[in-house]
Amino acid sequence: MLLVLIFAAALWGLGLAMGVSRRARRAVLAALYLAVLLAQLLLPEGHPLRAATGGAPEPWLLLGGFALLAALYGRAIGWLRAHARPQETQMPQTSPRTGPFADGELERYARHIVLRELGGPGQRKLREARVLVIGAGGLGSPALLYLATSGVGTIGVIDDDVVDATNLQRQVLHREEDIGTPKVFSAVRAMAARNPFITLKPYHRELTPEIAGELFADYDLVLDGTDNFDTRYLVNRSAVAAGIPLVSGALSQWEGQISVFDPAAGAPCYQCIFPQAPAPELAPSCAAAGVLGPLPGVIGTMMAVEAVKVLSGAGEALRGRMLIYDALYGETRVIAISRREDCPVCDR
DSSP: OHHHHHHHHHHHHHHHHTTOOHHHHHHHHHHHHHHHHHHHHHSOTTOHHHHHTTSSSHHHHHHHHHHHHHHHHHHHHHHHHHHSOHHHHOOOOOOOOOSSOOTTHHHHTHHHHTOTTTHHHHHHHHHHOEEEEEOSSTTHHHHHHHHHHHTOSEEEEEOOOBOOGGGGGTOTTOOGGGTTSBHHHHHHHHHHHHOTTSEEEEEOSOOOHHHHHHHHTTOSEEEEOOSOHHHHHHHHHHHHHHTOOEEEEEEEBTEEEEEEEOGGGTOOOHHHHOSSOOOGGGSOOHHHHOBOTTHHHHHHHHHHHHHHHHHHTOSOOOBTEEEEEETTTTEEEEEEOOOOTTOTTTOO
């Protein structure tokens, strides 16, 4: 039994050193535990494998029971932490103001207002805008911060994850003391500390097809900062159905890409460019392949820039174009992208 525990500790340490998420490491240990327990229950007495792993199932059943109790205790503590300070983590669900700017707002946004392309009218458009951000992780963190400080009037953020120690290398919204807290509440806390003049709406849940349509209908624009293709395709379908622009970013190791998908304005949708998800080995997750810490900041900030341009009408957004940034060699290139006639999402 001791050998198995040592092996489990070695697996945990190796996963930690390689940057594997805590959830994945727990899954590996759970699989190891189940394999050992099955060996104890199914193999006959005296079998070498059963003898090498403890010789009896009772100690393993006790260990599993203690682990289950510890997991339930941790869940309870996390729930209490998330709900103990609702006034601190959630802002009033009110509509953005449409009247004159409040005292302090003109001074706060002065550097925006003096920009010829933005000015007071553009700042007012930002104040009246409603933006939904999918994911409060690597891309969502800088995007949310700059949307908030830019004065976007209503910002929603949806994410079902909690802050983990491995997030802190790149997810600048969250702090050490936020570990175990739902990311949406940590995000709202950080944004509220920087701008008290905006409305923040946290949704601590998974984005599903059942809620996506109704949720997207409440917003003017959506930013997708997720890291899996199933959610990206769902976000794209929902944005097209709602007729709102989608600012999408993606990361891989040293490289990032960003585009504005907006079929309502003649631009392609996400599925026009990526008809189907690549094989997992061709598009590994950040946990598997790694990612440069500052890279999400670069791409996430660019996503906020594109959102500000789309909402205010300033400049030329990345509709029909994709910007690709190579951090390793300091190169940026822009490629043209176009709608696909047989796209099942936007060619209707």
